[in-house]
Amino acid sequence: MKRAFKMPGFTIGFIVAFTFVAAALLSFIWTPFGTDGVDIVNKLKPPDSTNWFGTDHLGRDIFSMIMVGARTSIAVAIVAVGIGVLLGVPLGLAAAARKGTLLDEVIMRGNDLIFAFPALLIAILITAVFGPSATNAIIAIGIFNIPVFARLTRGGALSLWTRDFVLAARVAGKSRLRISFEHILPNLTNLLIVQGTIQFSLGILAEAALSYIGLGAQPPIPSWGRMLADSQTMVSFAPQLALFPGIAIVLTVLGLNLMGDALRDLFDPKLRRDRQ
């Protein structure tokens, strides 16, 4: 961790991403203004000292809405990554442990199939069938994380299975299952953290896109994507409505990507050598 903070990319990315996580957590106990009340008198105010980012068409404080919206984005993205890791990693481990068998073939072809679908299209199909909600958005985004983690895990695990320490464990009589979890998985942590960061940022973008077209979190839950959708007809006379939620998305994604890139450089000795 200490080494990571020596990289400027990681530090900047961490500060930016952490700010939004902190804002999301803080929003549970405090926001400058409430986000569910309507205050028509103060609608569409430009940014000033009371409403730092101005107010929307219902007079709600945009700064507060962005804080609460961070909650939705981060929660959806984290759970979606969780689905990918919890289902994808065991599948990848199993495929690698039984390389070349029917099990491996079935798992990998299943992955290819999910990959072949345009993710957004299926997310739309799922929400169309089951109705729009934050939960269905999570499922839709999460499904596409499964093959990502399964492939990554299988690839990483395959090269570990040829190593001497795994051979030693097999000679000691450990089962494939135990080796997978006791020896292979711990050595894949770095790889998974890097990919997790990237999928996290992709999840935030996907959630924003789904809520933007009205298939994500439903009112009154604030979400950055829907704030942008609401702002669309008012962009010309109230640019703050479109500007701030958009910037929030860009900064969060940028922060996470910077962290991911820095961690990849840190964990991958080949890249590090190139750098010097």
Added chain:
Amino acid sequence: MLRFTLKRLLSLGLSLVAASVAIFFVVEIIPGDPARLMLGINATQDAVDALRTQMGLDQGVLARYRFWVSGLVQGDFGISYTYRVPVSEMVQGRVWVSLPLALYALLLSTAIAFPIGILAAAKRGTWADWLVMGGTQLGVAIPNFWFAMLMVSILAIKYRLFSAGGFPGWEAPLLALKSLTLPAFVLALPQASILARVMRSALLDTLSEDFMRTARAKGRSARGAMVHHALRNAMIPVLTIIGLQFSFLLAGAIIIEKIFFLPGLGSMIFTAITQRDLIVVESVVMLLVFAVILVTFVVDITYALVDPRLRRRA
């Protein structure tokens, strides 16, 4: 090469079957009665029963799947519930908006990514490299629908350089192209950023290969070695990404078409969803997945043409 192509064709067929089963299944497991879902809670039982017969819901699952697929194969996509016209007719008009849009975006994406990716690799570590890397990092992080909104409000509404939306039809080719330019650019930007980064790292990988030193030692100029040796070898990962991007572009067009009011497949699916016209949704999603799987197939074949090693491995 023939064996390789046949093998790929087989996997193309399998993917299509699996995809059709998956899509059919998703629509099939709708909680409750799809006919009731489409008509809403106020519909009379007679109307629901009539729709059930029209959709074939009074038959078994397998029979319905067979009916749907055999229709698809013959170009019969069913009849839209909302508009009462064959889905294939609705699709025909719209394909010629979505497909050109995706291709235009793909073209722009490559046209932007190739030069800046090559520049960043050739001038590695200089300010040009930093600029490209910083710019592409930003390009990946910007949601394209937000970028589209900003572009519309600045370029179309404030400066009136482009139309804010709509599509005049291909009878006026230049106008049509112009109205697709801003949407295509918006679609292309994140993809161009990804492609430029892939291009750069693929080139950097090949630049450190021994054959590059040999090429220079033979007396090739730095530029000649880059064009004739490095680029060709860097094309494999770049082609992979271009193939993947086409599917992103086709699907991404759904949102962009909505912002620019383009009458394409994307806005058709979107309208169908809000109208609960599941027959349209099912068939158009299948059509798009078919397009994506077909592109993957073409990319695979292209690999083998570019890199003979892949032919032997398969």
